[in-house]
Amino acid sequence: xxxxxxxxxxxxxxxxxxxxxxxxxxxxxxxxxxxxxxxxxxxxxxxxxxxxxxxxxxxxxxxxxxxxxxxxxxxxxxxxxxxxxxxxxxxxxxxxxxxxxxxxxxxxxxxxxxxxxxxxxxxxxxxxxxxxxxxxxxxxxxxxxxxxxxxxxxxxxxxxxxxxxxxxxxxxxxxxxxxxxxxxxxxxxxxxxxxxxxxxxxxxxxxxxxxxxxxxxxxxxxxxxxxxxxxxxxxxxxxxxxxxxxxxxxxxxxxxxxxxxxxxxxxxxxxxxxxxxxxxxxxxxxxxxxxxxxxxxxxxxxxxxxxxxxxxxxxxxxxxxxxxxxxxxxxxxxxxxxxxxxxxxxxxxxxxxxxxxxxxxxxxxxxxxxxxxxxx
Amino acid sequence: xxxxxxxxxxxxxxxxxxxxxxxxxxxxxxxxxxxxxxxxxxxxxxxxxxxxxxxxxxxxxxxxxxxxxxxxxxxxxxxxxxxxxxxxxxxxxxxxxxxxxxxxxxxxxxxxxxxxxxxxxxxxxxxxxxxxxxxxxxxxxxxxxxxxxxxxxxxxxxxxxxxxxxxxxxxxxxxxxxxxxxxxxxxxxxxxxxxxxxxxxxxxxxxxxxxxxxxxxxxxxxxxxxxxxxxxxxxxxxxxxxxxxxxxxxxxxxxxxxxxxxxxxxxxxxxxxxxxxxxxxxxxxxxxxxxxxxxxxxxxxxxxxxxxxxxxxxxxxxxxxxxxxxxxxxxxxxxxxxxxxxxxxxxxxxxxxxxxxxxxxxxxxxxxxxxxxxxxxxxxxxxxxxxxxxxxxxxxxxxx
Numbered sequence: 202x203x204x205x206x207x208x209x210x211x212x213x214x215x216x217x218x219x220x221x222x223x224x225x226x227x228x229x230x231x232x233x234x235x236x237x238x239x240x241x242x243x244x245x246x247x248x249x250x251x252x253x254x255x256x257x258x259x260x261x262x263x264x265x266x267x268x269x270x271x272x273x274x275x276x277x278x279x280x281x282x283x284x285x286x287x288x289x290x291x292x293x294x295x296x297x298x299x300x301x302x303x304x305x306x307x308x309x310x311x312x313x314x315x316x317x318x319x320x321x322x323x324x325x326x327x328x329x330x331x332x333x334x335x336x337x338x339x340x341x342x343x344x345x346x347x348x349x350x351x352x353x354x355x356x357x358x359x360x361x362x363x364x365x366x367x368x369x370x371x372x373x374x375x376x377x378x379x380x381x382x383x384x385x386x387x388x389x390x391x392x393x394x395x396x397x398x399x400x401x402x403x404x405x406x407x408x409x410x411x412x413x414x415x416x417x418x419x420x421x422x423x424x425x426x427x428x429x430x431x432x433x434x435x436x437x438x439x440x441x442x443x444x445x446x447x448x449x450x451x452x453x454x455x456x457x458x459x460x461x462x463x464x465x466x467x468x469x470x471x472x473x474x475x476x477x478x479x480x481x482x483x484x485x486x487x488x489x490x491x492x493x494x495x496x497x498x499x500x501x502x503x504x505x506x507x508x509x510x511x512x513x514x515x516x517x518x519x520x521x522x523x524x525x526x527x528x529x530x531x532x533x534x535x536x537x538x539x540x541x542x543x544x545x546x547x548x549x550x551x552x553x554x555x556x557x558x559x560x561x562x563x564x565x566x567x568x569x570x571x572x573x574x575x576x577x
Numbered sequence: 578x579x580x581x582x583x584x585x586x587x588x589x590x591x592x593x594x595x596x597x598x599x600x601x602x603x604x605x606x607x608x609x610x611x612x613x614x615x616x617x618x619x620x621x622x623x624x625x626x627x628x629x630x631x632x633x634x635x636x637x638x639x640x641x642x643x644x645x646x647x648x649x650x651x652x653x654x655x656x657x658x659x660x661x662x663x664x665x666x667x668x669x670x671x672x673x674x675x676x677x678x679x680x681x682x683x684x685x686x687x688x689x690x691x692x693x694x695x696x697x698x699x700x701x702x703x704x705x706x707x708x709x710x711x712x713x714x715x716x717x718x719x720x721x722x723x724x725x726x727x728x729x730x731x732x733x734x735x736x737x738x739x740x741x742x743x744x745x746x747x748x749x750x751x752x753x754x755x756x757x758x759x760x761x762x763x764x765x766x767x768x769x770x771x772x773x774x775x776x777x778x779x780x781x782x783x784x785x786x787x788x789x790x791x792x793x794x795x796x797x798x799x800x801x802x803x804x805x806x807x808x809x810x811x812x813x814x815x816x817x818x819x820x821x822x823x824x825x826x827x828x829x830x831x832x833x834x835x836x837x838x839x840x841x842x843x844x845x846x847x848x849x850x851x852x853x854x855x856x857x858x859x860x861x862x863x864x865x866x867x868x869x870x871x872x873x874x875x876x877x878x879x880x881x882x883x884x885x886x887x888x889x890x891x892x893x894x895x896x897x898x899x900x901x902x903x904x905x906x907x908x909x910x911x912x913x914x915x916x917x918x919x920x921x922x923x924x925x926x927x928x929x930x931x932x933x934x935x936x937x938x939x940x941x942x943x944x945x946x947x948x949x950x951x952x953x954x955x956x957x958x959x960x961x962x963x964x965x966x967x968x969x970x971x972x973x974x975x976x977x
Contacts (some may be wrong), residue, residue, distance in 0.1 A: 297797060299798070300796055302793075302795045303798060305763070306763050309701075309767065313749075315771060332754055337757055346731075347736075349749065372677060487963070
């Protein structure tokens with residue numbers, strides 16, 4: 202009997218969902234799915250990144266920062282504020298607007314054993330330097346059979362901002378994540394930003410660190426342990442931001458926030474969504490994703506980038522090959538529109554996934570068998 | 578094939594005869610044959626032609642050397658020459674696959690550079706890297722094994738001809754993308770300066786790569802930040818099949834740095850190369866980047882799939898071989914200074930041949946990499962993540 206109820210959960214009024222609603226009323230803090238042991242301090246993503254850079258530069262004299270406007274301008278997005286003053290021009294270097302040149306110089310410095318953090322003002326400009334990221338950095342350890350390791354971090358904002366048009370809005374997660382030899386990280390919250398950037402800087406391999414401009418100003422509560430200078434998050438592990446049992450929603454970067462909002466809305470309609478913050482696109486945490494889908498039997502992947510050959514496609518393949526028998530509905534994919542990003546505000550809004558898109562897809566994933574019945 | 582006037586003019590420049598200035602200030606008494614160990618006698622030898630400077634005063638064309646050094650030059654270059662010719666045969670026998678870019682003719686650049694620097698200085702080059710690898714301390718077995726894709730190769734067979742490295746002796750590869758090695762080399766120089774090591778980096782590139790934008794981007798930064806980087810244009814006058822005058826509006830590569838000084842060097846004269854590199858190292862440590870243009874020549878085509886005679890005449894190739902061959906130049910110097918007899922030099926060449934043959938035989942016996950090696954060295958730290966072969970259900974590995 203319980204089994205039938207689970208499948209028709211979207212209808213509401215069933216015993217299980219009523220119970221859930223009562224639970225939600227009783228423990229609102231729990232429903233936010235963030236359990237903090239102590240009173241949390243608030244920190245913006247910008248502050249998180251700045252403090253992570255500061256601490257890692259302080260801990261290891263081989264770490265240095267290089268990029269356009271990172272020094273005297275205090276960072277194009279103020280991520281490197283105060284660092285020039287603290288560490289001097291030998292460790293915080295303003296470069297000319299020559300990505301291919303300075304990315305190559307960064308990789309060469311990494312070959313020699315330094316630990317560069319190369320900032321791209323946005324990852325759209327990383328295309329100027331992509332040969333160095335892929336051919337000079339990612340593949341070197343393999344081609345040299347371990348002689349030349351490349352402990353470099355390429356970081357900067359990725360994906361859509363607001364009204365910046367087609368050439369400044371692309372998401373590069375899928376591009377870089379397809380390349381063996383690279384690690385690709387996508388923080389969402391301040392905790393993610395701090396922990397993952399520290400992990401990236403300490404990591405001996407080339408890491409592409411995809412931030413998001415619209416998240417820089419967002420504030421998140423951070424528990425005390427996150428503020429410690431030794432705090433670090435593991436690379437390759439996703440985080441279950443919100444536990445659920447009806448449908449799994451995977452997301453990364455800004456879309457995690459949208460997925461969480463969607464989960465709130467879905468909860469009110471009796472659908473318990475499990476939201477996974479991928480954190481790491483390469484390595485992709487396939488075990489966590491598959492375990493979740495084996496629990497919920499339904500999957501919605503959410504990403505900001507272009508749909509074709511994107512992150513959702515890889516997640517779908519993983520689930521179909523590893524957990525096919527557990528799927529009760531086809532995998533749903535929400536992605537950016539398959540168009541160069543338009544400028545007009547209404548078109549731009551249509552080109553980026555919105556919360557209602559995620560809600561609709563999750564409902565489709567849950568109503569699938571019912572819709573077929575309705576059609577018949 | 579009809580050569581245009583411009584081609585004829587440039588061809589004649591290549592055949593500039595050696596002014597074999599064999600004058601020296603030491604006495605020409607017949608020496609006992611301990612030349613290979615004599616590093617006390619100083620020989621002062623004039624380079625074939627003077628250096629030409631761009632925004633810098635060139636060094637003297639009188640180069641100091643010793644019998645030991647000259648004999649060493651002969652042996653090293655003979656070994657390199659023999660190695661490259663052997664690689665040609667191996668490629669034609671299909672034991673070497675893919676790309677194979679041979680350096681014969683250009684040996685003086687690798688050997689002369691090595692004589693001027695230490696193993697703490699860094700060298701980075703493109704894909705024509707077999708001889709540079711050898712000069713930096715690599716051995717023949719590592720070379721031939723790598724070329725044949727065996728596990729005893731310097732990159733365990735996973736790199737191939739274009740990806741030789743010897744980091745602990747200051748050789749950073751071995752790069753397949755034309756021009757990429759120049760920013761990388763400036764990065765090495767950055768690190769050397771960052772560490773306050775007092776060492777320099779030589780980043781070599783060809784006349785084809787000399788037009789790459791990233792080179793100028795890196796040079797700009799190197800000049801702004803005073804990096805101890807020396808950019809060495811190994812101008813063999815052909816970028817693959819395109820002659821320099823067809824690719825560069827200004828083929829005076831030593832001047833292309835504009836605000837960065839440059840020196841033009843006869844790259845077929847090992848002593849000139851040594852002098853220039855010595856000068857460059859001192860200069861770069863004090864003043865930042867410098868460009869060296871080595872006027873050199875490759876006898877083979879661009880790679881083994883290029884006969885090398887569709888865009889240049891056989892006369893030109895044999896003409897350079899006759900007039901400017903680097904090994905012949907040193908041979909004449911050794912004989913005229915009576916540092917060794919003709920027979921001794923021939924014996925050296927015979928020994929070199931044997932050394933190469935032995936290394937090839939040994940390399941042929943070496944095993945191919947174990948299949949498990951396919952998934953090693955992708956990362957330094959793999960976090961236990963899985964990697965897959967073409968069929969993930971069939972081939973998967975855990976990355977340590």
